[in-house]
Amino acid sequence: MSLKSKLQRMKGHMALDSEKRASPAAARAAEEARGQTAAGLAAEAGGAGAFQTAEALAKAGGVLEAVEVSARAGGVLETAEVLAKADGALEAVGVSGEAGGVLETAEVLAKADAALEAFGVSGEAGGVLETAEVLAKAGGVLEAVEVSARAGGVLETVDVLIKAPGAPKTSEVSAETIGVFVAAEASTEVTAPSPADAESLSAIPAQAGKPPIPFADKWSRMQAFPYFWEDEHVMIREVRYPIGQRHGAYTFSQLNEAIAIWEASGREHPLSAAGKKADELLFFDTETTGLSGGAGNAVFLLGYSRLEGEEVIVRQHFLPAPYAEATLYQSFLEQAQKSSHLVTFNGKSFDWPQVRTRHTLVRDQVPALPTFGHLDLLHGARRLWKAELESCRLGIIEQEKLDVFREDDLPGFLAPVRYFDFLHSQDPDVIEGVLRHNEKDVLSLITLYIHMTRLLADQPSSDVSVAERFEIARWYDALGDQETAMAGYRLVADSDHVWSNRAKLAIGHLYKKQKNWQQALTVWEACIASSGYVPEEVYIEAAKLCEHQLGDAEKALRYTRQAYEQWKKRGTLLRNRTQSEAAAYQKRIDRLQAKVQGSAAEQESLLSGFLDWSDEREEM
DNA sequence: TCGGGATAGTAGCAAAGTCA
DNA sequence: TGACTTTGCTACTATCCCGA
Structure with missing residues (x-):
């Protein structure tokens, strides 16, 4: 059956x-x-x-x-x-x-x-x-x-x-x-409201010429109300929190501080909110009928949180029937246009492309999508915690980094099930778990943004681990902010953390970029002299510097041989790589050997010339 | 399951410097 | 002068992994 x-x-x-x-x-x-x-x-x-x-x-x-x-x-x-x-x-x-x-x-x-x-x-x-x-x-x-x-x-x-x-x-x-x-x-057709449900319709004041809303009293209890446009309606749920409310490790008011931190730092960074007001940031997340993308995958919930005055407002635009998509986007765009930047988690790859695709289908009826700036926190989170966390999913980050713990949360993969069930029954109880899940998501985005800002700005009160400090420095390095990167690397290099030598290698690279050869060599030689594991790259970089910038082929040969010996001891599982790397080491050694021998012969020749000349003098 | 952004790694190229 | 090496840049590819 x-x-x-x-x-x-x-x-x-x-x-x-x-x-x-x-x-x-x-x-x-x-x-x-x-x-x-x-x-x-x-x-x-x-x-x-x-x-x-x-x-x-x-x-x-x-x-x-x-x-x-x-x-x-x-x-x-x-x-x-x-x-x-x-x-x-x-x-x-x-x-x-x-x-x-x-x-x-x-x-x-x-x-x-x-x-x-x-x-x-x-x-x-x-x-x-x-x-x-x-x-x-x-x-x-x-x-x-x-x-x-x-x-x-x-x-x-x-x-x-x-x-x-x-x-x-x-x-x-x-x-x-x-x-x-x-x-x-x-x-199947949508189930007609029972007499008891019909009675509940009176919970929302009747609007002239508007169709009745099934289960209106339940929607009302969930703080959701209909939005009518062009003979269709969507539901808008609105929940307000005082700005002093705590969500995990921070209060919402600390978003203002986060923006002030970016202002004061003067640093260029993809997550910087410098020059923006809090209400310009829309912490945005969608729920869809699937993951596969494309036009067949509908967005049925557009949710966001935003600081508005002394409150954080969570607003969720819900699609109660597939044919009301134009109304969904109309209602969303009316509100969203007040902000200029989206803050999402994987929204660049998932949420926003989905919204764009679905909006295309109704673009003749509704306003164009604004060209938002977009801060996607996923990639930053991955940069900071990839090595540390088992996964960089928002749920894991909430637990491990934000002190946000969800009780009775609906797993995301059941959201489409619930939605299809809702289409069948029209009962808001069915979809409530999805709305609450989405609400938590958009609130956690605020907390995550505050937390990442404090880490990146290296706030004195923020508890930054050595591993985080290294990743932050690496990020600034990649962005070309050598000063900030150098400061971060130094703290790691001076620690007794296992990444101390990795930090020294990076510091040497920065000096090299600045053409400060002697400083680079000093750092790398300190690394070589350390008791910890020294990556072969440190020896090779020191060798290159000695050969090409400092004219010390003998030292370069010594470091290359050390690197080769260590590399042979360490071994590798990749045969082809082994052969090509071994050949590269040998080639470098041969070249340096020839150089050292050549320079020795030259010295001998010069010396013998000098002696010949002395003899001539003596003969004179 | 899938699309897509970010990242890491690699290849190719030009330019500059060095050396035989 | 040509070969070689390094550097710095761009372009491309592979991989990861997140969303519902």
């Missing part, structure tokens, strides 16, 4: 009246039994007759009442077993779940091939984790994820499923899940 038909079956169960499923005779029995239930069975529930009564009720079609009674009587497991056989699975789990017997019930139902329904309802009853574990063992992995996603227990479920024997990889689950939902989305 396909997931879609299972879901429809599930809905069908919910809608079916139990009497219609029972025979007319059974319906009459149920009427009688229910009368008894209401009148007297509750009182008897604690007695030994509860189970039998429940069985009778179940057979008579009074499933719901039967479970309620037997659950109170403590006979949940047995009742559920009977009910499962009686095709009353869905209701049984619902009630027994509320009665606290979720795990046992689900186990029974899983065996009765009613896994999906069991999980759906028990998940909603709060027993997601346990149920998922049971279902995973019962082989209902994919269904477990699908339904638990609806029940809001995604993270735990996935965790359980990954650990379950024979479970597919997370990515496989999500890929298959996405596929299922894409198919479902293509073939």
Whole structure:
């Protein structure tokens, strides 16, 4: 049975009246039994007759009442077993779940091939984790994820499923899940609001001539309101934080300090915000329906945070239906144009190209995208922490560097699943996890920017590791800021860190660029004299300097031989490289040898000439 | 899974200097 | 004068790895 038909079956169960499923005779029995239930069975529930009564009720079609009674009587497991056989699975789990017997019930139902329904309802009853574990063992992995996603227990479920024997990889689950939902989305209509939901529409004041917003009260509770344009609407969620609010290691107000730091430093740097105001920086992140890029991949959420006065405002523009893209961009551009620079994490490669691609499809209807400046923090983060962190994903950096710890965060790979589910149900509860995930992302971008600024500006109060200091110096070196690079390298060179000699090598290179040959040689010779590991490059650089700038071929030969000996000892796994490098060493040695011998012969010749001349004098 | 930006490494070239 | 070496630059390629 396909997931879609299972879901429809599930809905069908919910809608079916139990009497219609029972025979007319059974319906009459149920009427009688229910009368008894209401009148007297509750009182008897604690007695030994509860189970039998429940069985009778179940057979008579009074499933719901039967479970309620037997659950109170403590006979949940047995009742559920009977009910499962009686095709009353869905209701049984619902009630027994509320009665606290979720795990046992689900186990029974899983065996009765009613896994999906069991999980759906028990998940909603709060027993997601346990149920998922049971279902995973019962082989209902994919269904477990699908339904638990609806029940809001995604993270735990996935965790359980990954650990379950024979479970597919997370990515496989999500890929298959996405596929299922894409198919479902293509073939189903948006669910009409129930009478209860219709009632909730009044939460947002009715606007003349505007269509009603499904689940308006839920949107309202999530601080989201509709934005109408050209007969369509998108939802805009807005959350405000006081500027003094802390997010991880810093308060938002420290963004102003970060900008002041760049102003004061006078340094040219790709991450510099010198000359900009805080509200010109848009900390931006999107959520999309996939990773593959191209026009088939829609951006359904444009989120950003921005300092505005004494507040940080998170604003999220959400696409409630695929046909409202023009409205999405119209609403976004109205706000975004107030800023001049995007600050993103991998946004140069991912987010912004996606936005550009999708905007192209509606460019005739909406304003052009502004030509933003763009600070992409990914590449800087990688420069600083590539050697130190297992990965430079934002989540890892948050934990290791920013003191930001997320609780109950929705994994990014489930965002498309949730979105397709939303398109199906229009229920904002389904998408809330994605909005909160995005909100955290755009807030963490502020914290990350403050942190990186403080490191790069080498603030006295910032706790910079030696490794970070070296990478920062290397960055300034690459940017041509020799003074800042030199200062950083010196601190590392003077430390007892393993990278001390790497820093000395770099300092020598800087002196060499400045044509300060003697200083370069002094640094490299200090490196050679050190007790730590000396890269061969240091010997070779010293040799080049001695040969070409200082005219000391003998010293150059000595350093080249030292480098070659060390290189031979160290060895290498790459055969071709070994041969070519060995040949290069030998060639250099031969050339220097010839030079040394030549100069010795020349000296001898000069000396002999002098002696000849002396002899001549003496002869005179 | 894929696109793309950044980085590192390499190749090619011209210019300058040195040397036989 | 030509061969060789280094330097500095540009262009290209390979690799990494991040986003949902």
